Amino acid sequence: MRKIILLLIVLIAGYVSMAQSGEKTFHKIPSAVVKTIDGRDFNTANIENDGKPIILSFWALWCTPCMRELSAIAEDYEDWVEETGVKLIAVSIDDSRSTSKVLPTVQGKNWEYDVLLDPNGDFKRAMNVNQIPHNFIINGKGEIVWQHTSFSEGSQQQLINLVRKLNAGEDISDH
Amino acid sequence: MTKKQQKIILLIAISLVFINPIHSFAQGFAGPSRVSGNFQFDGQLYRSDTLIGAPEVNEQMLMNNFANLLFTKGDFTAGLRFEYYLNPIKGYDTKPTGIGMPYRFMAYKTGDFEVTAGSFYEQFGNGLILRAYEDWNLGVDNFLDGLRVKFNPAEGIALKGVYGKQRYFWDHSPGIVRGIDADFSINDLVNSMKESSVRIFAGAGMVSKYQQDELIIPKPGYRYNLPENVPAYSGRLNLSSSNFSFISEYAYKMNDPSSINGFIYKPGQSLYLSATYFKPGLSVMASAKHTDNMSYKSRRTESTTLDINFLPPLTKQHTYNLSAMYPYATQPNGEVAFQGQIIYTIKRRTKIGGNYGTFITANYAIVNSLNRKAIDNDTPIGEKGTLGYKAALFDMGDEKYFRDLNIEISRRMNRDLKVTLQYLNLLYNIDVIEGHPGEPNVKANIGIADIQYRLAPTKTLRFEYQHLLTKQDKGDWAMALVEYTIAPKWSFSISDSYNYGNPESDQKRHYYNATMGYTHHSSRIALAWGRQREGIVCVGGVCRYVPASSGLTITITSSF
Numbered sequence: 001m002r003k004i005i006l007l008l009i010v011l012i013a014g015y016v017s018m019a020q021s022g023e024k025t026f027h028k029i030p031s032a033v034v035k036t037i038d039g040r041d042f043n044t045a046n047i048e049n050d051g052k053p054i055i056l057s058f059w060a061l062w063c064t065p066c067m068r069e070l071s072a073i074a075e076d077y078e079d080w081v082e083e084t085g086v087k088l089i090a091v092s093i094d095d096s097r098s099t100s101k102v103l104p105t106v107q108g109k110n111w112e113y114d115v116l117l118d119p120n121g122d123f124k125r126a127m128n129v130n131q132i133p134h135n136f137i138i139n140g141k142g143e144i145v146w147q148h149t150s151f152s153e154g155s156q157q158q159l160i161n162l163v164r165k166l167n168a169g170e171d172i173s174d175h
Numbered sequence: 176m177t178k179k180q181q182k183i184i185l186l187i188a189i190s191l192v193f194i195n196p197i198h199s200f201a202q203g204f205a206g207p208s209r210v211s212g213n214f215q216f217d218g219q220l221y222r223s224d225t226l227i228g229a230p231e232v233n234e235q236m237l238m239n240n241f242a243n244l245l246f247t248k249g250d251f252t253a254g255l256r257f258e259y260y261l262n263p264i265k266g267y268d269t270k271p272t273g274i275g276m277p278y279r280f281m282a283y284k285t286g287d288f289e290v291t292a293g294s295f296y297e298q299f300g301n302g303l304i305l306r307a308y309e310d311w312n313l314g315v316d317n318f319l320d321g322l323r324v325k326f327n328p329a330e331g332i333a334l335k336g337v338y339g340k341q342r343y344f345w346d347h348s349p350g351i352v353r354g355i356d357a358d359f360s361i362n363d364l365v366n367s368m369k370e371s372s373v374r375i376f377a378g379a380g381m382v383s384k385y386q387q388d389e390l391i392i393p394k395p396g397y398r399y400n401l402p403e404n405v406p407a408y409s410g411r412l413n414l415s416s417s418n419f420s421f422i423s424e425y426a427y428k429m430n431d432p433s434s435i436n437g438f439i440y441k442p443g444q445s446l447y448l449s450a451t452y453f454k455p456g457l458s459v460m461a462s463a464k465h466t467d468n469m470s471y472k473s474r475r476t477e478s479t480t481l482d483i484n485f486l487p488p489l490t491k492q493h494t495y496n497l498s499a500m501y502p503y504a505t506q507p508n509g510e511v512a513f514q515g516q517i518i519y520t521i522k523r524r525t526k527i528g529g530n531y532g533t534f535i536t537a538n539y540a541i542v543n544s545l546n547r548k549a550i551d552n553d554t555p556i557g558e559k560g561t562l563g564y565k566a567a568l569f570d571m572g573d574e575k576y577f578r579d580l581n582i583e584i585s586r587r588m589n590r591d592l593k594v595t596l597q598y599l600n601l602l603y604n605i606d607v608i609e610g611h612p613g614e615p616n617v618k619a620n621i622g623i624a625d626i627q628y629r630l631a632p633t634k635t636l637r638f639e640y641q642h643l644l645t646k647q648d649k650g651d652w653a654m655a656l657v658e659y660t661i662a663p664k665w666s667f668s669i670s671d672s673y674n675y676g677n678p679e680s681d682q683k684r685h686y687y688n689a690t691m692g693y694t695h696h697s698s699r700i701a702l703a704w705g706r707q708r709e710g711i712v713c714v715g716g717v718c719r720y721v722p723a724s725s726g727l728t729i730t731i732t733s734s735f
Contacts, residue, residue: 027209030247031284033333038415039376040360041333062492075531075587095308096301097487100422100449101516104458108518109534120298121308125254128213128245128734130311134697149732150694154633154662 024173026143029056032123034091037103037115044116044123047142052085053163054138057113058129059090061098061105066133069151074111076156086163089114093124093132137162137172146172206249213734214242215311219264224725227684227706237264241311243278255279266721267314268480270344277342278318287327294318297337299356299380302485303426303445304407304471307341313712313719317482318342319352331363341473341481348481349386350473356380376413381406384473384483391438391476393560399438405431407443407471407484422449426484428471432560434478435470436508439563443468445486446568456520463513464489465569467545470507489514490540490579493599495623496672497641497654501603502711503577504718509545511571514538531587540579544572544607575616578602590629597623605648609711619645633662644676651676666692672708698733 031045047054059066070090073080080086090113092102099119106115118124127136130149137146137159146162148155162172217239221232240259245252256278260271280293296318299305309316321339328334335356340347361375362368368375383406391399411424428443436443449462471484486505489512493499516538521528547556547564556564578601585595599621605614620643627637639656656670672686688705709723 025207027207027211038374038420039413040374041358062494064494071534071585095487096298096306096485098492099301100451100462101460103420104451104453104460104516104518107453107455108458108520108536110456110520110532120296122296125243125296126245126252128211128243130213130215130732130734131699134734147697147734148663148694149697149699149734150663150666150692152660152662152666153627153629153635153637154660157632158663 024171026139026145026173028142029138029144030123030126032118032126034123035117035119037106037117042116044126047089047138049085049087049138049140051140052087053140053166055086055088055159055163056127056136056138057088057090058093058124058127058132058134060092060094060132061101062094063132065151068153069133069156070111070113071109072153072156073159074109074113076160077112080160080163084160084163084167086160087114089116091116091118091123093118093121093129095119135159137166139166146175208246208248210244210246211735212242212244214240214732216240216729216731217264218729219724220727220729221265221724222726224706224723227686227723227725228709229706229723229725232265234262237262239264239267239311250284252282252284253280265724266719268344273345275345277345278316289325291323292321294320294342295323295337295339297323297335298485299335299354299382300378300409300411301422301424301447301487303424303447303469304380304382304409304428304484305337305352305354305356306482306485307337308485315480316342317480320347329364331360333358341483343481348473348477350481351385352382352473352483353385354380354382373414373416376411378411380409382471382483383407384471386473386475389475393438397560399432399560401432401475402430405429405471418452418454420451420453423447426469428469431468431471431475433470433472433475435472436468436563437557438559439468439557439561441468441563443471444568445469447487456522458516458518460516461514462489463569465511465545466505466507467509467566468507468563488512488542490542490577491516491538491581493581495597495625495639495641496656496670497643497652498581498597498599498621498623500643500652500710501601501605501617501619502718503540503542503579503603504608506542506544506576506607509547509566510542510576511545511569512540512542514540529586529588533584533586535585536581536583538579538581540577542575542577544574544576546570546572574604574607575602576604576607592629593627595623595625595627597621597625599623615647617645617647619643619647635660635662639670649674649677649682664694666690674708697735699731701728701730703728703730 029044029047031043033041033043036042099117133151134149136144139145165172220236223231238261241256243256245254255276257276259274262272263269278294280291280295282291296307307317307319319339324336326334337354340351358378383404385404388401388403407428409426414421424447426445430440430442432438432440444467446465451460466486469486472481473483474481486507488503488505490503519535521533523532545566547566549556550562550565554561581599583597587593601619603617605611605617623641625639629635637658641654643652652674654672658668660666668690670688674684677683686706686708690703692701704727707724710721711718712721
């Protein structure tokens with residue numbers, strides 16, 4: 001068993017180095033079927049924002065830091081959109097206990113985000129999300145250029161600053 | 176793991192590596208390849224603490240750990256997960272002690288067709304008849320191992336079929352689970368509905384489990400005549416428009432005598448209804464749920480794991496330390512539940528709403544027993560080997576299981592100060608929910624204040640004060656927490672929960688804690704030192720008992 005694991009790791013490492021020789025490559029959003037908030041099936045490979053950046057935020061109603069983060073961003077979201085053209089897509093990983101409460105919450109709190117529901121966790125697993133909140137910044141080409149987990153007050157400013165840098169053509173992957 | 180399984184994995188690994196040089200033998204393998212994954216290490220260093228009843232742990236340190244590896248190339252995906260429990264952390268099942276790789280799969284997607292071979296997670300509708308899922312923190316993982324096919328024959332139709340065995344720690348359940356499910360988007364299928372502002376979705380599913388007959392003796396000279404195949408059906412209808420949404424699902428299960436229902440032969444049923452009216456800044460939701468004999472497991476005599484379905488509780492999930500002390504979990508043998516919720520935003524830049532708006536959430540849930548009636552004059556209610564009892568839809572019994580009235584108000588007072596206040600009034604049937612026979616219902620009032628003050632653009636101080644008042648169970652509690660964060664990387668906190676109202680004077684304990692967290696991109700390390708009170712951790716109404724412990728907890732997570 002141990003030999004197999006070792007062999008597997010060596011082979012995959014070799015494979016990755018083979019695949020990643022040369023310049024920095026970013027990956028596109030993987031394909032998974034989720035639901036829109038009005039109940040339609042939606043393939044995540046089709047996420048786009050007319051060539052402008054996207055913030056992808058994984059959250060759930062039971063996650064207090066997620067609720068704090070989305071509430072904090074909501075205060076400035078209109079200005080963010082106007083200034084940078086960014087779109088925030090909030091991906092709820094709530095299970096069927098609370099998926100029916102996602103729409104009432106988003107509406108009741110007057111959030112203007114696009115919301116997707118991932119109750120079976122297919123998109124979460126494809127994006128390797130473990131703990132939430134987990135945010136990704138997607139560039140205009142649909143590539144994942146940055147990610148961060150956890151939230152503390154003030155992080156939202158870092159998020160929008162990175163979007164500004166991205167719009168200015170900077171590489172933000174090391175920030 | 177058997178030799179055969181090892182060989183299969185080796186074969187997968189080698190093929191993964193050599194597919195690329197050989198080059199796309201099928202078009203689906205074209206496109207960039209990617210290896211990604213994530214990882215979590217949970218370790219706990221124990222210290223015996225007789226004051227809170229935390230016993231000596233022989234190993235001194237225990238750990239749970241997993242690592243997921245995901246390989247994608249074009250339309251092909253393969254994944255596996257290593258798990259290590261050396262030895263399992265206290266409060267988790269000890270069965271998976273050791274190292275293993277229970278989860279591995281290959282999936283291929285082409286156009287409207289997707290096939291998964293190996294381990295997979297799946298849910299039909301709201302999960303009333305099928306939900307294979309995992310929750311690391313709860314120690315729940317009931318993935319199906321077998322085959323899944325998804326197919327969209329036309330726009331607006333989604334079909335799924337599953338066939339497999341459930342995971343049982345390092346092994347599989349003795350039962351086989353098979354299911355098919357169909358989702359229809361009526362607007363896409365009916366021409367005259369295409370432009371309608373009302374969207375209608377209908378769905379239906381069927382699951383069947385097979386478990387070989389076995390000898391179970393109710394009384395000398397008798398044996399149960401057990402059904403080997405137990406099917407369950409569900410149908411659902413959802414509507415949504417620009418200011419209204421309705422969700423419904425009905426599920427029916429054929430007779431399924433088991434340890435959980437006391438070997439009765441009554442069929443089970445569940446009905447879930449939820450309606451919401453909404454507009455920007457306001458939502459009103461009402462929901463109802465009937466549950467009767469709906470435990471559905473792939474082994475008759477199993478009491479804790481191996482659930483094929485999921486019965487979501489109709490109560491709010493609370494997240495503060497003291498508000499989460501009495502969490503509710505659905506009673507699969509029978510309950511009637513109702514819930515109402517209003518969320519309202521008082522507009523910003525108004526006299527009452529303040530500069531940033533004020534957010535109000537009020538939620539009320541009520542859960543009672545099911546009104547069970549005898550099937551005839553001679554058979555006691557719930558008698559094993561009989562049809563058990565009769566119960567009509569939404570016929571509520573007298574026994575209270577749970578009540579929860581809670582209100583939350585949240586408001587940013589100015590650029591630097593934000594305040595959240597919460598009040599809860601709970602009734603918790605500890606006898607039924609936790610299985611403590613004879614203990615009286617817990618009636619608790621809980622107040623919470625959460626105040627956040629920004630010292631500098633990235634530096635914030637947060638203060639929590641929580642108070643729980645009850646005459647039952649362990650009596651009154653008070654808790655205070657101070658947290659200091661430096662965004663986006665650092666967080667520190669100290670807290671103390673004090674069970675000052677415990678009726679036993681030597682049990683009036685302090686549960687102090689100090690934590691530290693550091694995050695870099697998608698990697699995080701968190702340390703917590705202190706005492707953990709005995710209690711229940713729940714997610715989605717599925718709960719895990721956590722024993723009292725004392726010591727240092729280390730959590731490291733990373734995704735790549």
